[in-house]
Amino acid sequence: MYPHFFKRFFDFTLSLIAIIILSPVYIILAVLVRTKLGSPVIFTQERPGKDEKIFKMYKFRSMTSETDEEGNLLPDEARLTSFGKKLRSTSLDELPELFNILKGDMSIVGPRPLLVKYLPYYTPEERHRHGVRPGLTGLAQVEGRNFVKWEDRFKLDCQYTNTLSLLQDMKIIFKTIKKVFEKENIMESTSELTFADLDKERGTFDE
Numbered sequence: 241m242y243p244h245f246f247k248r249f250f251d252f253t254l255s256l257i258a259i260i261i262l263s264p265v266y267i268i269l270a271v272l273v274r275t276k277l278g279s280p281v282i283f284t285q286e287r288p289g290k291d292e293k294i295f296k297m298y299k300f301r302s303m304t305s306e307t308d309e310e311g312n313l314l315p316d317e318a319r320l321t322s323f324g325k326k327l328r329s330t331s332l333d334e335l336p337e338l339f340n341i342l343k344g345d346m347s348i349v350g351p352r353p354l355l356v357k358y359l360p361y362y363t364p365e366e367r368h369r370h371g372v373r374p375g376l377t378g379l380a381q382v383e384g385r386n387f388v389k390w391e392d393r394f395k396l397d398c399q400y401t402n403t404l405s406l407l408q409d410m411k412i413i414f415k416t417i418k419k420v421f422e423k424e425n426i427m428e429s430t431s432e433l434t435f436a437d438l439d440k441e442r443g444t445f446d447e
């Protein structure tokens with residue numbers, strides 16, 4: 241009953257409550273992002289969801305739109321400001337994903353949604369990570385976050401999918417809150433900067 245009914249009920253209820261409570265934070269962050277980084281305030285990117293259905297994930301933008309003389313965007317590291325790094329290190333850039341949860345694209349707990357371009361490169365076993373809705377946080381994130389190797393992250397994602405339960409979700413949520421406040425094992429939030437590691441492990445992935 242929990243995976244098929246109560247999990248979605250809890251996701252909808254808790255995300256709605258969180259959005260209402262955090263509405264002043266959303267307003268403050270939106271103003272700061274607009275002032276320091278420009279518009280649009282919300283960054284959207286296509287990610288694979290449950291059953292590999294593509295959806296648009298929302299995040300506060302954390303990089304500028306600076307370009308070179310030919311009009312091409314500068315490398316990510318050149319556009320990532322100190323303010324953007326703070327947004328990522330505190331996970332505040334992830335807050336708009338609560339709207340994805342409210343819509344049903346995501347869950348509070350589940351495997352983190354990665355880039356669409358990596359879909360062809362999953363092993364048959366790793367594709368099981370898409371058997372549930374992707375999450376704002378997940379088992380891989382509380383077991384080391386970005387310091388866990390990609391192969392180990394995928395194993396943890398599949399482990400979560402195969403053992404999904406209310407008790408496990410509650411443990412992951414409490415561990416996530418603890419890690420955020422203690423800033424333990426926290427690097428920049430999931431972005432293409434960290435996906436370079438996956439490229440190295442599995443060869444060059446073409447766009």
